[in-house]
Amino acid sequence: MYALELNRLPSSFINLPSAVIETIGQAPKLQIYSPHLRPLRLLQKLHRGRIRKLILRTSSPFQLRIGKRLLVTSDNRNIPAIYRSVPRLKIRAGPAFGTGEHATTHLCLRYLTKFLTSPRSSRTTPKVLDLGCGSGILALACARLGAHAEGWDNDSSAIQEAQRNRQLNRLAPRTHFRVADALRSALPPAHLILANLYDSLLLHLLPRLEKHRKAGTGLILSGILSGQEKQILRTAHKLGWKLQHRGRLGRWFCLQFCA
Ligand SMILES: C[S@@+](CC[C@H](N)C(=O)[O-])C[C@H]1O[C@@H](n2cnc3c(N)ncnc32)[C@H](O)[C@@H]1O
Structure with a gap:
């Protein structure tokens, strides 16, 4: 996979998967992804003046271990012997956000794994709703751990990528992905809601x-930068959610609530 990074443009301007990368104190930038160099070279020529930084890079294989409960990898080779019996999820290092390498995804994986492997959740098959599913990594991880998961994203290229990852892992019977806006469409019931979005x-x-705030329901919110967590905590608290875990990796916070 190759990526071209340039000054922010409306994503409708281009016909390739893209993501706006926001970093505190910096102007937002747009990354455009393609498995081939040619279309990016063409864009590079067309928008020379807007290019902020040019990165044409291949994505590297990754392996992410969530204790001994889950292994997320882009490559099934070189798995250490002690991890061969651990539930495994293969995620293509593709264009959508969510290979597990980002702190926000990593924190969600830790918390959802704890939630789904706790003795309480083994009584019924848990239903999970993953809002802003990107590559589908979180929903697929839940399905690998025995849940039924529905993933929503308002970007159709992310949903295509999630469907590819679902095929790769043969998790079709337990997952459903759809293009939908988490702020507009009616939300189905769930025992666990995941939202790795932004504040x-x-x-x-x-x-x-x-309607989801019922005994036994979990809510995991991620994509929260240090300094933003207080307002999220205040709002969630006012609405009756109780904080269960607060995790931090670098500048990123992840909050887990219960009803
Ligand atoms: C930070 S990524 C998270 C991807 C993946 N869940 C993970 O944890 O790695 C956020 C995703 O939310 C999607 N998104 C942004 N706004 C949304 C909305 N209003 N409704 C649904 N999805 C949205 C984006 O397209 C993007 O794929």
Whole structure:
């Protein structure tokens, strides 16, 4: 996979998967992805003036271990012997966000694994709703751990990627992906809700989860930068959610709530 990074443009301007990368104190930038160099070279020529930084790079294989409960990898080779019997998820290092290497995804994987492997959740098959599913990594991890998972994304290229990852892992019977806006469409019931979005979206999403706030329901919010967590905590608390875990990796926070 190759990526071209340039000044922010409306994504409708191009016909390739893209993501806006926001970093505190810096202007947002747009990354455009393609498995082939040619279309990116063409864009590079067309938009020379707008290019902020040019990275044409192949994605490297990764392996992410969530204790002894889950292994997420882009490559089934070189798996250490002690991990061969651990539930495994293969994720293509593709264009959509979510290979597990990002702190926000990593934290979600830790918490969802704990939630789904706790003795309480083994009584019924848990239903999971993954809002902003990107590559499908979180929903697929839940399915690998025995849940039924539905993943939503408002970007159709992310949903295509999630469907590819679902095929790769033969998890079709337990997962469903659809193009939908988490802030507009009616949300189905779930025992666990995952939302790795960003703070303003999370603040708009929280009041929409009123019907989901029932005993035994879990809510995992990620994509929260240090400094933003207090407002999320205040809003969630006002709406009746109780904080269970607060995790941090670098500048990123992940919050787990219960009803
Ligand atoms: C930070 S990525 C998270 C991807 C994956 N869940 C993970 O944890 O790695 C956020 C995803 O949310 C999607 N998204 C942004 N706004 C959304 C909305 N209003 N409704 C649904 N999806 C949205 C983006 O397209 C993107 O794929």
